Amino acid sequence: MLWSANTLSLTAFWMTEVACAWQMRVMTDADPLLVASVYTVLQLPIMFLVIPAGVIADLSDRRRGMMWTHAWLSFSLGILFWLTWTGRITPLLLLVCLPLISIGLSMRMPAIAALIPDMVRTDQIPAAVSLNNVAQNGSRLVGPALAGAIIAGLGVAAVLALNTAIMALIVLMFLRMRYRPEKSDRVAKPQRFRDAVKEGALFAARTTWKRNILIRLSIFFGCAAAIPALMAVRFDNSETYGIMYGCFGAGSLLGVFVIGKLGYKRLNNRLNGGLLVSAVCIMLFGVVDEPLQAGPLLACIGASWLFCMNSIMVAAQMQLEPGMRGRGLSFIYTLGTASLAGGGLLWGAVARGTSPAVALIASGACLLLALVATYRLSIAGPESALAPSG
Secondary structure, X not given: OHHHHHHHHHHHHHHHHHHXXXXXXXXXXXXXXXXXXXXXXXXXXXXXXXXXXXXXXXXXXXXXXXXXXXXXXXXXXXXXXHHHXXXXXOHHHHHHHHHHHHHHHHHHHHHHHHHHHHOOOHHHHHXXXXXXXXXXXXXXXXXXXHHHHHHHHOOHHHXXXXXXXXXXXXXXXXXXXXXXXXXXXXXXXXXXXXXXXXXXXXHHHOOHHHHHHHHHHHHHHHHHOHHHHHHHHOOOOHHHHHHHHHHHHHHHHHHHHHHHHHOOOOHHHHHHHHHHHHHHHHHHHHHOOOHHHHHHHHHHHHHHHHHHHHXXXXXXXXXXXXXXXXXXXXXXXXXXXXXXXXXXXXXXXXXXXXXHHHHHHHHHHHHXXXXXXXXXXXXXXXXXXXXXXX
């Protein structure tokens, strides 16, 4: 039930992102900075709210929280649908409405990630994380392609209407879901909200492997943000845009099956390999113009993106204590979304001043230089089962 609800929720999110970016492209004559700002505005509120959301996930009933979160998302998408359907939507109004969706996303991210270890044994966590990656990347394959086809046939409003209904359905799914975590994993000891945030921050700052995760994640997302931020201005019609975004998701989905056979050892090597492939393919994506050439490159970028994220998330979920898991994951999400938001806006500005191709080549080159500078930073603690032996 959790996997199905998460898959539907993520599919609706990717459809919404594609629909909103395309709507902005249509309204602004494909201005790279304004199109990229859609991605940035979706990420910024998450940066500010996901840490409090992680604390809430540690101190409250996670299933009930997910019900309220998806009810809010259904309400927010309903507003955006009505504005689009009635023709009242403008670029400024779109940017004002998107944070409403981001509030819901910020609440669901640490809660859904913390729910996964609650519902499986410790030795099943890597497999559960991989299954979650199937949901995330399968939805990234289906969602954009479906959104592109619906936009071409029925318009952006139809996508938003469908997503509103999906979020309402998910509320009912969580209402019926059985949730009985082990006693040791239920809730952290009672704390004041501010003290819980402070404890989580100190916990991250004082641990080397956690700092390394935050550093490497923020660098990767800051550079790779050029891909989702500039995708809508690289192609001429919504169907091609949706299919190309689907290629990105297809690569991620194929990567999940490869990772499933690798287990959870050598996460540092896996992360470095993923960063190297990402950097090279992003630069090549900036050079090619034809969809037949861009599709395979985007699939490779999607697979390498999955390798990087899976390495980081497995390292975090295997090493974080149950009572700190929501907060620990929320710090990862905070820096990740901040980097995506800032990187998207930066590369959008570079694309407006030069061209999308130049911005993509520059982002790939920056990622390659960052890899050279940080490849020795380990994401596994010295006492962890993830650390290399010998």
